[in-house]
Amino acid sequence: MTIPERADQAANRRRRGGRGGRPPAFDIEDYKHRNVVARCFNRLKQFRAVATRFDKLADRYRAGLRLAALILWLREPAG
Numbered sequence: 839m840t841i842p843e844r845a846d847q848a849a850n851r852r853r854r855g856g857r858g859g860r861p862p863a864f865d866i867e868d869y870k871h872r873n874v875v876a877r878c879f880n881r882l883k884q885f886r887a888v889a890t891r892f893d894k895l896a897d898r899y900r901a902g903l904r905l906a907a908l909i910l911w912l913r914e915p916a917g
Contacts, residue, residue, distance in 0.1 A: 882906050 883889040885906040893899040 881910055885909075 882903065885902070887893060887902050888899075888906050891899060893902055
């Protein structure tokens with residue numbers, strides 16, 4: 839479910855045509871993929887070291903990120 843767009847904003851964009859910024863509609867499939875990625879990042883940010891970038895070296899941060907992803911994957915219920 840998405841947050842509904844205000845009617846006056848959608849009407850203003852339609853009135854302006856190509857100069858009106860983003861289109862009043864959106865691609866549902868793109869939104870689904872974007873939502874999956876955003877939810878994954880939010881779950882990864884539950885790990886303090888990942889959220890605060892505790893490890894300053896890129897290799898260590900990447901290792902922590904992979905470890906957090908592995909823990910999340912192992913927690914998934916078998917389905």
